[in-house]
Amino acid sequence: MPLSREQAQGALRDISQTERRSVSAYGYKSTAPFLILWGALWMVGYGSTNLTPHISGWVWIGVTIVGTVGSALLGMRAGGGKPRPFSWQIFFSWIAGLFFISAILVVLKPSDSAQIGAVIPLLVACGYVILGIWIGVRLAFAGILIAALTLFGFYYLPEHFALWMAVVGGVSLIGTGLWLRSV
Numbered sequence: 001m002p003l004s005r006e007q008a009q010g011a012l013r014d015i016s017q018t019e020r021r022s023v024s025a026y027g028y029k030s031t032a033p034f035l036i037l038w039g040a041l042w043m044v045g046y047g048s049t050n051l052t053p054h055i056s057g058w059v060w061i062g063v064t065i066v067g068t069v070g071s072a073l074l075g076m077r078a079g080g081g082k083p084r085p086f087s088w089q090i091f092f093s094w095i096a097g098l099f100f101i102s103a104i105l106v107v108l109k110p111s112d113s114a115q116i117g118a119v120i121p122l123l124v125a126c127g128y129v130i131l132g133i134w135i136g137v138r139l140a141f142a143g144i145l146i147a148a149l150t151l152f153g154f155y156y157l158p159e160h161f162a163l164w165m166a167v168v169g170g171v172s173l174i175g176t177g178l179w180l181r182s183v
Helices: 005-051 053-076 088-108 113-134 137-156 158-181
Strands: none
Touching (some): 005 053, 005 113, 005 158, 088 113, 113 137, 113 158, 137 158
16 A cells, blocks of 8 residues: 555654654763763862862862763763773863863953852853754753853852852752653
8 A cells, every 4th residue: 555645744754753852862861971970070069169168179170070081981881881982072072162161261350269150150051052952952951941040149149159059050960960861
């Protein structure tokens, strides 16, 4: 029994929609561990900024190193259990990101740690929104949430901004990671 033109177009639409959903689901599941890792590290970094500001710079350096190494390890095993080879593209993407964040901080010359503590999450939020445009709307939603929470804390809770970011920012990343993992 031959298919009509409308049936064939409907089948092709269904196949295309299934493909998009599969790509999104794979992107969500592969992104989730990174969000959980960075959410926990975000809590450590901002928690240190709040509780022990005199050593928080060193803590943030450690958080960045642990996060970068952890992300590399997660990325290398993200291929469904078998190790993936080292990716120079991902490595240089990280370097480019760190360079541009550093360049923005040098140009803007933030006058206090709260400004630095707000600029970086806003850049990260922008990255999630852009990833969400390519991978799936849930990542865009996470970026918008992180940006909104960052701006709220910066403007309405300036004396407790680091604590706000430790709890709300860290929980947002971890919660989003768990949400994406469940897809």
